[in-house]
Amino acid sequence: MSYDPQELEAEWRERWAESGRYEADPDGRDDEAGEARRASNRSSGDDEEPRDATFVTVPYPYPSGGMHIGHARTYTVPDVYARYRRQQGDNVLFPIGWHVTGTPIIGAVERLKKGEEEQLSVLRDTYNVPEDTLEELETPMGFARHFIENHYKQGMRQLGLSIDWRREFTTNDERYSKFITWQYETLKERGLLEKGLHPVNYCTNEEQPVTTHDLLEGEDAEYQEYTLIKFRASQRDAERASGDGTEPRAEDDGTIYPMATLRPETVRGVTNAYVDPDATYARAIVDGEEWIVSEEATEKFDLQARDVSVEETFEGAELVGEHVTNPVTGEEILIIPADFVDTDNATGVVMSVPAHSPDDWVALEEAKARADDLTEYGVDPDEVRAIEPRAILTIEGYGEFPARDAVEEHGVDSANDPALEEATQELYNREFHQGELIEEYGEFAGEVIEDVRDELKAHYQSQGAFDSMYDFAEEVVCRCGGDVEVSEQETWFLRYNDEAWSEKVLRAIENLDAIPETTREQYTHTVDWLEEWPCIRNYGLGTRLPWDDEFVIEPLSDSTIYMSYYTIAHRLEDVPPEAMDKDFFDTLFYGADAVDNPDERALELREEWDYWYPVDYRCSANDLISNHLTFFLYHHAELFEEEQWPQGITSMGMGLLEGEKMSSSKGHVVLPDEAIEEYGADTVRFFLLNSSEPWQDFDWRADEVGSTRDQLERFWNRAIDVIEAPEGERDLETIDRWLLAQLQETVRDVTDAMERFETRTASQHAFYRFEEHLKWYRRRADLDRPGSRWTLRTVLETRLRLLAPFIPFMANELHERLTGEPAEDVPWPEPVPEFEDRAVVAQESLVEDVLEDVRDIVDVTDTDPETIRLYVAADWKRDVLDTVIDVGPNQGQVMGEVMQNDELREKGDAVNQLVGDLVSFVRERDDETLATLSEIDERAVYEEAADFLAREFDADVEVYAEDGDPVDPDGKASQAQPFRPAIHLE
RNA sequence: GCGAGGGUAGCCAAGCGGUCAACGGCGGCGGACUCAAGAUCCGCUCCCGUAGGGGUUCGUGGGUUCGAUUCCCUCCCCUCGCACCA
Structure with a gap:
């Protein structure tokens, strides 16, 4: 059964869509899909315990163009976290919407209608818009719809994002506008809006304000x-x-x-x-x-x-x-x-x-x-x-x-x-x-x-x-050719420099899980210098200023608390827009007591809002810290109670393509659907999350993506081998226990990393690092043994669960074939105490050390030994080591102690030399490691490994004790030190 | 200029006081398998070395320490943000 991502992924997409797998409803508010899902979900099926609600969001896309691979990462990071939390037993909501507010879409449409060559090239060549479709793009919402449906939505589905699609909306929707209207009426009432003059870029020809996008010359001015x-x-x-x-x-x-x-x-x-x-x-x-x-x-x-x-x-x-x-x-x-x-x-x-x-x-x-x-x-x-x-x-x-x-x-x-x-x-x-x-x-x-x-x-x-x-300082020219000057216009401001308001935000920042931690200071700094923010524009899509419909609320100002709108967006169909007045939203967000005559529907919706809120994590980008993300905190701090303030923000880095900035106008982009078609969605996801941590920049390099795909295919093939082999039985040898011990360590590392959004660390441990362990295991173990087969199945099952958030298609498929259930439906692994075993790990590393030492000698001497003799250090040397461990790594003190012993004193200089070496040996290891080592029977370890070493070097392997009168042709035995056997090759 | 992040072997990149010549990936070299190629597996990949060793390294120059890639300071270089733009 060879790896065919296209076929496999299509099946799972179909399955998820049909079952409404990621449609999330509050526990206790059941719909049919929820019922069906819970019935099939072992982790939460029968037990009565309510699940924790986890709410993750990502900034809604702005469909003024298509989706590229950088967006793919932005949306996959929260997906991986969402999938992880689901396996941890949480009820997880991951919604999406579409931001169309403002002028960029209008500008794009204008340029298209004018037949601008650059714009046409972006649409035709970069985003593959068919010629006969161009006409549909000539209205702003037609343009937006095209990119929403044919690019973003499709890309997101292909990537396997676990989105609850019932809740999508655009910021131009009538009901959304009602929501924004409520927000701005409320802010005005609270005195946080202010009217005043503000300098803007103004085209003297068109006689209206213009944005940076509208400029022909002096864009950076x-x-x-x-x-x-x-x-x-x-x-x-x-x-x-x-x-x-x-x-x-x-x-x-x-x-x-x-x-x-x-x-x-x-x-x-x-x-x-x-x-x-x-x-x-x-x-x-x-x-x-x-x-x-x-x-x-x-x-x-x-x-x-x-x-x-x-x-x-x-x-x-x-x-x-x-x-x-x-x-x-x-x-x-x-x-x-x-x-x-x-x-x-x-x-x-x-x-x-x-x-x-x-x-x-x-x-x-x-x-x-x-x-x-x-x-x-x-x-x-x-x-x-x-x-x-x-x-x-x-x-x-x-x-x-x-x-x-x-x-x-x-x-x-x-x-x-x-x-x-x-x-x-x-x-x-x-x-x-x-x-x-x-x-x-x-x-x-x-x-x-x-x-x-x-x-x-x-x-x-x-x-x-x-x-x-x-x-x-320089000449600025509008795209229309007109001279652009600075003009002062009457406008409405959000008073972000209001002291009481800023105070609240600073408190919100203090309690925020800022990932990475270094961003916290950036938020504080932003609050410090933020002044009034002009929140309206003369034209553009979006919501009209409630008390002056000449103006539109601008994009960064109508996108601050919309996460709360997700919680109810799918249930508003029966509420007529005109009913969504101030009282309606006051009731929804502040409860029945907030108004005289609470709307029943609003009260019902309030329960769902209350269930999901606050936002647990908002996954966003570094460059939004100084505006959008800080505004997001401002508006939450003002409009909602402290318990509803955002819990965490993860800031993401940007993406490069073959080491260079992506640019849709230059066509220097990779589109998700092209990448997915070539490599498969799992590969795309895995590459994006494994090549750097979310907050670091990543670099899409085709040959590395290709090699990621090869790695996954190899993983698939090995997994199939394990699945198809007889099950084996639990009859464990040392090397099996070693692998199982490494597995527990891996579970621990991966879980810790996931908690901190360290997707790179997590996937590196679950995948690459463990592959290294398996490499060693395959050399060391007899894989046909039932015990080995049992071990490999156990390891595979656990790893599939750890990898499911990253490569959900493959992991679910393989897990289902292995156990009958998809990985996403079984709990996240926990370390199994029974298999935790430091001693066996320490022993195994002694074998690795010996292997390496022998190989070194073989290389340097360029010989092919027939006999390998290993000499384990004499007992008295072990005693000296014990003394060093007891007394501590202090040469003088240890010597003082050791010289009390007549026998040792006679050995004189050799002892001094040994103590020196052992002092650094001890200094370089922590107490726990030393304790583990001191329990080990070194000779037994090498004897057990003798066959393995013999195989590796195609030679006879003899293990002696230094003080057991060994065969010692070249007098090497005396070089033995504890945990470092002397070696003789012949 | 201000704020933030960063400079590690051919490239990407981990490490953040000792187990580090430094994880892992890519690329390169050698070997196994094969008619051959690909895939896969094994080894090597700073310099020197016929016994597991030695030497020189982690932007620059200082300092702290028994010991620094890891801590402190100086300087140089790169990236991002600094607003009404999503």
Whole structure:
């Protein structure tokens, strides 16, 4: 009966689907499927004891594309745990749903409808969507449905995931929306939602907010908050202007020239300003003040919720030569022209801090060099040449003007030198972390920038000297071709920085089983820096904001407590959506007393919710810790009682394909159904769970998957041999007991590992490590003996149960053939005390040691011995060992003790040497091992193994006692030490 | 920069104070079986070695210890997250 995974797996899938094997209902709430199942389930069939409810979840898939092998692991990890807990006797619920909220699916559909080549290629080539099906994908839910049904669901079924399919839903379902509506109404009522302004990426062409996915250029661009330093027009210019007849720009000192910087602390180092003389600037009334900024900037301010009216526009050249006053120092500075000014960046009026900015240093040098040319703008060249850098901080390792040092050190020779960028980066960094402000900064003097920047900024902001704006550092373009700017929009926020709320979450984190443990700190850290979260969007699939249906609740905000929805999702058919109002859910989650007139149906559902909740384990991904998983904790902490808070979260690593990141757009993915077709589902599962622990990254390498498949096939063939051989009887020899002892150890190791989600360790022990034991056993034992056959059957049965969570198809099939029942229907193994035997394990390792030593000698001497003589150490040596064990591994003390004995004293140096060796021997072993060893009759062990060794080396094997007057041609016998026999080959 | 994780033999990867030249897998080499190939089984796979031995190793440089791959510190390098994106 050869291994045919396709056929075998198809049968089991069929069987599971037909019997509703994984449909889980609360004990006591029986349906027919549950009855039938329990009747066939030995572990929980007759005894009355209720099973523990275990609830495992995994983030519902987002079907904006197909499923790949990385997803396969994500969903198989909880499946393995679910299967394990079922064998442990638990009632286990593992449900799944579909997340369609937000814009990615809509975006994908749009791109498809536009006929974008890249999108078509992903659909056609990566995900094998048939040409005539493409049309069905042209609506968002049509698109989602396709991937749900043809990819995810199919992949999950093929993998053998033990999902209760009755409970699936999408987040666009009417009833689900009712549930989310309840959630947000409740949060609003509790004051955890807040309305406010928030910066978003905004397409100026489409006139709407856009997501990262919508961007053509600048996908990685992040907007920054610039500080605006509000320089004011100087009186002097007004006078001068009226004197010489040119149009005065600054009629009075109320006109403001906002200059943007990311380093507000440099305000005291500004020596001059730059404008682009050829660009267009504007005089605008901004929030009631008169501002001079670039024309582009007026649009930005308008988008950023400021009240802007442009009074007039003019050339930048008109600003050149004017003077403005520093709002902090009161100093006047000169505006000069520069071609490097980008008017589309921030305000288009640039301040210059030559002492601390290599860019500005170089620019000033160049400005001075061409000062004479500036007369054409009416600028006095001497005034330009008189501009001196002004230092505002001190930093170790630099002179008065750090920018000059940086420029010199990096050998920057012009404004276009690439080294300038490097010099700037380095200096900005160092100044930020090490620079100390000079005395003029008063309360901030002597402080390191890093510590006071925010405070300093707030200080001047409150005085009206500073303001702020958002802008990108690079150009950002929408897929529609439109310019993307930062806009401030009215939005609703979840107040994740609310102190009382955060406190509760921190408590939830404390009590959480965070796997691996190192993630706990990441949760705490996230809670610490999390601010308000804008929880709505202007468009997308999902639930409308209950009190303003212009907005949709965004994906990370409608997926925080949906695990509770699984508990009732399959029983809502008879509840009309309109009945699912606030009272309904209050009753469901808070009980009959929570409302005046509790809905009977809700009360009934409440029992099931209560039965399954809390979530025992959520298996998720590392990169979701800082948002989804923390939000999940937030909402549970607020909306549910502490007993219903999540018990555990397992964070998973990501997947690589042949050492590289997977990418569906490049077609660099492996689809589960292709992999399953090629290798079988058991192989795919086993590879995914065995090649690394869940939280580590894994690497799908085809040749290793292939070799995993070979290993499983070999396992299958051996198992079939055992199953088909006569049963044998329990008539055990030492080597059988040795194998059974190893089996108990394995059961223990595997169980411990499973409890900690260590799927790699567990499957390694159950499979590979035990294969090593079997390898040895096959060499050592006579496999035709009835006792051996009994042993091999026992071992196989236990291992199949241990492996059933990993390779359920094969393990169930083989177990059923062996015992008449599938492995999943019998209990998880426990160590059998009768077979635990440290002594037999220790003895066997002596045999392994001797085998290895003899082989070493054979190799080194390149001989083929006819006779192998083993000499077991003399009794007195054993006595010395006992002394070392008694006294402890201390050379001096042991010698003192040993020298009391006249006989030993006579042996002199030999004893000293022996004690030295035995001291390290003892030091390297724990007490239990030593105790086990001291019970062993070493000579008997070798005598029993003599036949085996003779077979291995095709030689005669003689065992002697060193002190029994042995045949000793080369005088080797005296080399014997306890547990290390002397060896002679001839 | 901040937070987290990691750097182990040709590759992947375990070990996390002594039993470690370091589990296991892949690849490579040799042998058995076979007409042959595949599969399977056995052995070898840092260097040296005609007796089970010796030498040098676990990113770098220090330190703690009788003893460190394992603990502490320095530095270098890599990966992930840092938000309104699922």
